[in-house]
Amino acid sequence: MAEYLVLIYEDEASWAKARPEESEQVMAGHVKFGTTHADALRGGHALEPTSTATSLRSDGAGGVSVTDGPFAETKEALGGYYLIEAADLDEAVRIAKDVPAIFGGIEIRPIRVFD
Amino acid sequence: MQVDAAVADAHRREWASVLAATVRVTRDLDLAEECVQDAYARALRAWSSGGVPARPGAWLTTVATRRAVDLLRREATWRRSLPLLVEPSEEPAADRLDVPEIRDDRLRLIFTCCHPTLSTDAQVALTLRLLCGLSTVEVARAFLVSEPTMAARITRAKKKIATARIPYRVPPANELPERVAAVVSVVHLLYTTGHTSPTGTRLVREDLVERSLDLARMLRALLPYDAEVAGLLALILLSDARRHTRVDEAGRLVLLADQDRARWDRGAIGEGLALVRESLRSRPPGRFPLMAAIAAVHAEAPDWVATDWTELVGLYDLLVAGWPSPVVALNRAVAVGFADGPEAGLRVLDSLACEPQLAGYSYRAAARADMLRRLGRVDEARVSYEEALLLTENETERAFLADRLAGLAHLSTGSA
Structure with a gap:
């Protein structure tokens, strides 16, 4: 078995304009995902929007500069994640297909294991 | 020796x-x-x-x-x-080589090389490298990239297989159709790259054509009941049967209309036609059986004039309905241009004008030029031939287009 991080990237502007029934549908989708894949789930959270983000960056002179906003400005931003356990990438893809992401998509990254 | x-x-x-x-x-x-x-x-x-x-x-x-x-x-x-995720075999490897396990071994390798989580470039490179045994230099040459670039591409793909844990196995039955489709696409891409080389002086890259034919035959032996695989092999056999008549002794392009059909490979055509008939038995007809059926209509026509264009338009209709793509729609427009005349063809072709994928596609400009030429609209034809020339990088095709462009002069003076 291996662990994968399932990253949910979505367009925040679309989320802001979402109709109530769309939000409800997504929330219900997450609840369903949680019960269907309870055995595979190792953790997960939704994140506050990127307007609340703070980024730290090496200033190249040994210090750190602190700025307001996400690390990278992109149309689709990281909005939440799940940590799952799966036998292989095929199984991870099968599980991640059940994650609701109506305004964007999903990225699957294997968790690195250090010996 | x-x-x-x-x-x-x-x-x-x-x-x-x-x-x-x-x-x-x-x-x-x-x-x-x-x-x-x-x-x-x-x-x-x-x-x-x-x-x-x-x-x-x-x-x-x-x-x-x-x-x-x-x-x-x-x-x-x-x-x-990291070790590859090999599913345990039911029985220990015996020294008998024709047991089903050997069949499964090759299928595992094929499905891993063509795994949908790898990029198409990586799938093609791994297929040539691991299934055909080509060296990195040979794979690089086949795709006109430098050796270090290809080496990096192959290394990256292998690393992803191990690190992201792409399983080394034959997919379960419910996933098989989708996964076979991915494999068939890779082999078809190899074939089309060889059939008309995107760049360079030679029209056909025999090495890639031969490899894709070998791979299609291997797939057919391993998946004998799969209609898409049968269709793929049929398509390659029927198109490749014309290989030696597609250019003349001087290396000039010869259109399907002018090819010496007596020199088509009748053995390959016979084998291809039998496969088309077999693959069309599964309903509804799949993508590759339909494409092979289109090739079969040409292969069966005794000459250009006798080509059943109405049948071809019907087959393209089915293809466009099931697998819509601007390129297939373009081919359909060409078929309409022969079934119902260039004016009708031009109407269909121009209805595709806003397809972004066709904007820089040389065959769209070339098809339009040909229809305009047949309609005697010389000035417009000239513009389209010039556009096609700008978009074509294969030297053999360029020479053909330049020839047609020069021929327009005769048409405008002594129009018949």
């Missing part, structure tokens, strides 16, 4: 089987490749002195797997990378 030929033949026929069996032992693609290369090198020496064995594939597999077992005993080699 005889031994050289025997080794070369075994390389072409047996590489995938030998490698697939060795991977099961090593659970590591790089190590398996090393062992198989070593086995072929040994064959050259051993077969020179002891003669070519009755079953070269079995000999090579034994030598390669034995070498793998030796290397694996040295812990250091074993630990250097």
Whole structure:
């Protein structure tokens, strides 16, 4: 078995304009995902929007500069994640297909294991 | 010399089987490749002195797997990378080579190379490298990229297979159609790249055509009941049957209309037609059986005039309905141009004008130029030929277009 991080990237502007029934549908989708894949789930959270983000960056002179906003400005931003356990990438893809992401998509990254 | 030929033949026929069996032992693609290369090198020496064995594939597999077992005993080699996720076999590997397990070994290798989580470029590179046994230099040459670029691409793909845990297995039945479709697309892409080389002076890249034909035959042997696979093999056989008539002695392009049909490969056509009939039996007809059926209509026509264009339009209609694509729609427009005349064809063609994928597509401009030429609209035809020339990089095709463009002068003075 291996662990994968399932990253949910979505367009925040679309989320802001979402109709109530769309939000409800997504929330219900997450609840369903949680019960269907309870055995595979190792953790997960939704994140506050990127307007609340703070980024730290090496200033190249040994210090750190602190700025307001996400690390990278992109149309689709990281909005939440799940940590799952799966036998292989095929199984991870099968599980991640059940994650609701109506305004964007999903990225699957294997968790690195250090010996 | 005889031994050289025997080794070369075994390389072409047996590489995938030998490698697939060795991977099961090593659970590591790089190590398996090393062992198989070593086995072929040994064959050259051993077969020179002891003669070519009755079953070269079995000999090579034994030598390669034995070498793998030796290397694996040295812990250091074993630990250097993540093991591949090989599903355990039901029975231990016997020395019988025609058992279903050997079939499954090759299928596992094929489905891993063409895994949908790898980029198409990576899928094609791995297929040539691991299934056809081409060296990195040869794969790089086939796709006109530098050797370091191709080496990096192959290394990255292998690393993803191990690190992201792409399983080394035959997919379950419910996923099989989708996964077979991915494999068939890779082989078809290899074929089309060879059929009309995107750049360069030669129209056809025989090496890629031969490899894609070998791969299609391998798939057919491994998945004998799959209609898409039958369709793929049929399509390649029927199109490739025309290979030697597509250019003349001087290397100039000869259109389907002007090809010497007596020189088409009748053996390949016969085999292809039987496969088309078989593949169309599964309902509804799949994508590759339909494309093969289109090739079959041309193959069966005794000459250009006798081509059944109405049948072709009907087949394109089915193809566009099931697998809509601007390129297929363009081919349909060309068929309409012959079934109902250039004016009707032009109408369909111009309705596709806003397809972004066709904007820079040379065949759209060339098809439009041809219809305008047939309508005697010389000035507009000239503009379209010039546009097609700008978009075409294959020298053989460029020469043809330039020829047609020059021919317009005659048409405008002595229009018939």
